[in-house]
Amino acid sequence: xxxxxxxxxxxxxxxxxxxxxxxxxxxxxxxxxxxxxxxxxxxxxxxxxxxxxxxxxxxxxxxxxxxxxxxxxxxxxxxxxxxxxxxxxxxxxxxxxxxxxxxxxxxxxxxxxxxxxxxxxxxxxxxxxxxxxxxxxxxxxxxxxxxxxxxxxxxxxxxxxxxxxxxxxxxxxxxxxxxxxxxxxxxxxxxxxxxxxxxxxxxxxxxxxxxxxxxxxxxxxxxxxxxxxxxxxxxxxxxxxxxxxxxxxxxxxxxxxxxxxxx
Amino acid sequence: xxxxxxxxxxxxxxxxxxxxxxxxxxxxxxxxxxxxxxxxxxxxxxxxxxxxxxxxxxxxxxxxxxxxxxxxxxxxxxxxxxxxxxxxxxxxxxxxxxxxxxxxxxxxxxxxxxxxxxxxxxxxxxxxxxxxxxxxxxxxxxxxxxxxxxxxxxxxxxxxxxxxxxxxxxxxxxxxxxxxxxxxxxxxxxxxxxxxxxxxxxxxxxxxxxxxxxxxxxxxxxxxxxxxxxxxxxxxxxxxxxxxxxxxxxxxxxxxxxxxxxxxxxxxxxxxxx
Numbered sequence: 001x002x003x004x005x006x007x008x009x010x011x012x013x014x015x016x017x018x019x020x021x022x023x024x025x026x027x028x029x030x031x032x033x034x035x036x037x038x039x040x041x042x043x044x045x046x047x048x049x050x051x052x053x054x055x056x057x058x059x060x061x062x063x064x065x066x067x068x069x070x071x072x073x074x075x076x077x078x079x080x081x082x083x084x085x086x087x088x089x090x091x092x093x094x095x096x097x098x099x100x101x102x103x104x105x106x107x108x109x110x111x112x113x114x115x116x117x118x119x120x121x122x123x124x125x126x127x128x129x130x131x132x133x134x135x136x137x138x139x140x141x142x143x144x145x146x147x148x149x150x151x152x153x154x155x156x157x158x159x160x161x162x163x164x165x166x167x168x169x170x171x172x173x174x175x176x177x178x179x180x181x182x183x184x185x186x187x188x189x190x191x192x193x194x195x196x197x198x199x200x201x202x203x204x205x206x207x208x209x210x211x212x213x214x215x216x217x218x219x220x221x222x223x224x225x226x227x228x229x230x231x232x233x234x235x236x237x238x239x240x241x242x243x244x245x246x247x248x249x250x251x252x253x254x255x256x257x258x259x260x261x262x263x
Numbered sequence: 264x265x266x267x268x269x270x271x272x273x274x275x276x277x278x279x280x281x282x283x284x285x286x287x288x289x290x291x292x293x294x295x296x297x298x299x300x301x302x303x304x305x306x307x308x309x310x311x312x313x314x315x316x317x318x319x320x321x322x323x324x325x326x327x328x329x330x331x332x333x334x335x336x337x338x339x340x341x342x343x344x345x346x347x348x349x350x351x352x353x354x355x356x357x358x359x360x361x362x363x364x365x366x367x368x369x370x371x372x373x374x375x376x377x378x379x380x381x382x383x384x385x386x387x388x389x390x391x392x393x394x395x396x397x398x399x400x401x402x403x404x405x406x407x408x409x410x411x412x413x414x415x416x417x418x419x420x421x422x423x424x425x426x427x428x429x430x431x432x433x434x435x436x437x438x439x440x441x442x443x444x445x446x447x448x449x450x451x452x453x454x455x456x457x458x459x460x461x462x463x464x465x466x467x468x469x470x471x472x473x474x475x476x477x478x479x480x481x482x483x484x485x486x487x488x489x490x491x492x493x494x495x496x497x498x499x500x501x502x503x504x505x506x507x508x509x510x511x512x513x514x515x516x517x518x519x520x521x522x523x524x525x526x527x528x529x530x531x532x533x534x535x536x537x
Contacts, residue, residue, distance in 0.1 A: 026365065026368075026370055029291075029294075029368050029369065029380075030369045030370055030371075033368070033369040033373070033376045033380070034369075039376070039379060042379045042380060042383040043379050043383075044383075045379075045382050045383040045385075045386050046379075046382065048386060049382060049386075053467075053469045053470070053473070056470075056473050057469055057470075057472060057473040058473070061472045061473055062472060063468060063471065063472045064471060064472070064475050064478060066310070070310065070311075072311045072312075072313075073313070074313075074314055074315070076312075076314065131310055131311065131468070131484065133466070133468045133484060134303070135302070135374065135378075136302040136303040136374070137299065137300070137302055137303040137466075137488060138303050138305075138307075138311075138312040138314070138485075139310060139311045139312055139484050139485055140311050140312065141310060141311045221468065221472070222468050222469045222472045223468060223469065224468065252375075255375060256375035256376060256379070257374075257375045257378070258378070258382075262467055262468065262469030262470075263382065263464075263466070263467035263468075263469060263470065
């Protein structure tokens, strides 16, 4: 065909131009990724996903519940886990068995209330063995016990303009700096009144450990793990969440993740 | 199929449009998928992740002597993959990443943006695929151009030898797909495409609540994630062979026919690309 040197240089030329083209395309995609309007355009698919899921998913459709034997040997904790992300007051509350801890429920409700841990434990509880799906890709199966969120919301009574339930937490991400970035999340009323949406004070039959969000965390079984706020301090019922945090409905959402985390 | 002297109208407009949309979707889905994989670069079988027993994992570590290396583990075996998997260079800096920056979208580690790209183009991929299927069934593209007949099967040996010598038949033979093309495209369209979509959907906790049978079919969410990853690489392998065949059988003629529809029959591939 031809001599080796020519072939070699042509190969090099082809490889270099392929790499160059790939570099251009990649650089272009990176630039597009960081262009806010283009990113917003792509993120518009989230609305389509949510609407299609809501249409296909019967409101009360349950996430699969597993057997005791299916519970994961190791249940990874992520997000905030210790004093790095938690205020010293919360650690101290824990050292006293959270006896002074209270859950505040307020916002667009008829009867704002405060619940102690024994009061929550006195409510009818649900135990569910479910799979926890992290946005990173891993899954763990655990058993969760606590009252349904609907029980609490029925107690306080929602006002007619209530649309979302916001969960305020004791921890901060990326690290605790005294109330600068308190963790928060929000869900709509469809998920808030779903039978598997519970406020868990127990995991695998034992009181919630600090790493998993003691004394109380949210379980929203049809969404990803980041929605399931830990170290709850306050539940606020709102009609809009654009005035909370950076306005996107949650700590992860403010960092560019989807508000609807069903996939 | 309209045939004039020396050329044939091989691809209708819907096929051409869906082909290029699909090419765009696949490229972006693979690269944003690798970005997402990098957030937890390990695969498992079953419902949950047994972190100490992955089927496949990519990590960074140190060799004896303290040199920073990338390690890829497949079942029990470990391989050093420094430079590509586990440890690579991104914008002149050595970084610990499963897949290297040149293969992910965006190139920096950014799960949130990777997901935004992935889900937008996943929708486009699915809608484009459904439109293509609807068109192919109603226009009989599927049964006429893709389903191999007994006559096609009889020529399997002949075609296979043709593939091996990179000639792919000549003249009239090339007016329509041969048996290997038919079977390959059917497997990609009817098996691999749906498989990658449904395993992707099985990773969604909401879809699992609506269709728990998906978990039973694939053996759990982590199995579905593993199959999703594996199917992707089979599709990438298909892509490489596909592009190689396009190059071997006449790059310009193939590109032109997939763009304008007209496929030249008289051209000898060796004149085009040697």
